[in-house]
Amino acid sequence: MLDQTETKSYGDFIPRNLRPLIDRAIPHARAQISGSPVVAIGLASSGQTFFGVNVELPGVPLNYSIHAEQFLVANLALHSELQLKGLAISTNGYYFQAPCDHCCQFLKEVRDMSDTIVVITDPTGQSGTFKPFSTLLSQESISRENVLRFLELSYNSIGFIDSSLYMDICINSGCNHLNCRALRAATMSYAPYSTCPSGVALIDRRGKVYSGVYMESVAHNSSLGPVQAALVDFVVNGDGQEFKEIVEAVLVERKCGGLSQEGIARMILEKIADPDCIFRVLHCKNN
Numbered sequence: 001m002l003d004q005t006e007t008k009s010y011g012d013f014i015p016r017n018l019r020p021l022i023d024r025a026i027p028h029a030r031a032q033i034s035g036s037p038v039v040a041i042g043l044a045s046s047g048q049t050f051f052g053v054n055v056e057l058p059g060v061p062l063n064y065s066i067h068a069e070q071f072l073v074a075n076l077a078l079h080s081e082l083q084l085k086g087l088a089i090s091t092n093g094y095y096f097q098a099p100c101d102h103c104c105q106f107l108k109e110v111r112d113m114s115d116t117i118v119v120i121t122d123p124t125g126q127s128g129t130f131k132p133f134s135t136l137l138s139q140e141s142i143s144r145e146n147v148l149r150f151l152e153l154s155y156n157s158i159g160f161i162d163s164s165l166y167m168d169i170c171i172n173s174g175c176n177h178l179n180c181r182a183l184r185a186a187t188m189s190y191a192p193y194s195t196c197p198s199g200v201a202l203i204d205r206r207g208k209v210y211s212g213v214y215m216e217s218v219a220h221n222s223s224l225g226p227v228q229a230a231l232v233d234f235v236v237n238g239d240g241q242e243f244k245e246i247v248e249a250v251l252v253e254r255k256c257g258g259l260s261q262e263g264i265a266r267m268i269l270e271k272i273a274d275p276d277c278i279f280r281v282l283h284c285k286n287n
C-alpha cells in the first residue's frame, strides 16, 4: 500500500523519484477489461504526493470507468487537498504520458490547474520535459470562470425530505454511520452546473465505511459519479478487497430537473457489489 502520509520523503517530482511510486501504485489498478493499468501521481499543494489508478467495472459500460487522473483528484478530495502542483502519468514507471483528453477536461475543474507541471517523457523514457498543463489544452475546450472549483470547500445546504430520517443523524461530524457519511458527502459534493448534489457511502463486510462526493465537469460526460468517487475511497483504504465485499450502500441526492444518480448507482452496484448488497436512496431538498 502506498502510504499517503510518508510520500513527502520521495524528493523532487522527477521521473527517477516517481518510478518507485508508480511501482507501488500499480497493484491497486483494476484494469481487468483493458489489461492496461494506468497510474497518476500528483504533487498536492501541501507538498504531499498522492496516487490515482484506473478502475474498470466489469459488466458495466466502459464510460463508467474511473481514469487514473480522476481517481487522483478524488483521492486529493479525501485528503482535503486543495490544488495540484505536479502531475505524472505512467503505465510502467519509465514512460510518462500526458493526461488523456477526457481527463484534461475533468482536470480543468481544479483551481489554477493551468500552472500545474506535467512530467512527460519520450516513449523510451530517455528524455523528458516538464510542461505546464495549460499547454496541453486545446483553445476551444470548455471552461467557466466564476464558479467554485474541485477540492474547494463547497457546501450545499440540503436536508432530507423525509424529516424522520433526522432521528438517526449525528450532529458530530466524525461519525461513521452510513446515512450520516452519505449526507455529509452530498453536502460537500461539487455540482455547480446541475445544482443536484449527491454523495454515496458504502460499507464492507467487515464494517468499514467509505464515501465519495459527486464531482461534476462543465462538459457533463467527464463528471465523476458519486459511486465511483466512493469506490476511490474503497480502493485507497479497503486493503485490496474485491468490490464484492461491499454489502450496503446509501445514495443521498437532491433530484432536480429530472436528473438523478439513482439508476446508474443501482446498475453499477448490482454488477460489482455483493449480490445481496442493500441499496438505499435518501432524497434531499434545498434548506
Ligand SMILES: O=c1ccn([C@H]2C[C@H](O)[C@@H](CO)O2)c(=O)[nH]1
Pocket: 031, 034, 036, 037, 038, 053, 054, 055, 056, 065, 066, 067, 068, 069, 089, 098, 099, 100, 103
Ligand atoms: O490517460 C489515461 C488514459 C487511459 N486510462 C485508462 C482508462 C481505461 O481504464 C484504460 C484504457 O484506456 O486506461 C487512464 O486512466 N488515463
Ligand SMILES: [Zn+2]
Pocket: 067, 068, 069, 070, 099, 100, 101, 102, 103, 104
Ligand atoms: Zn484519463
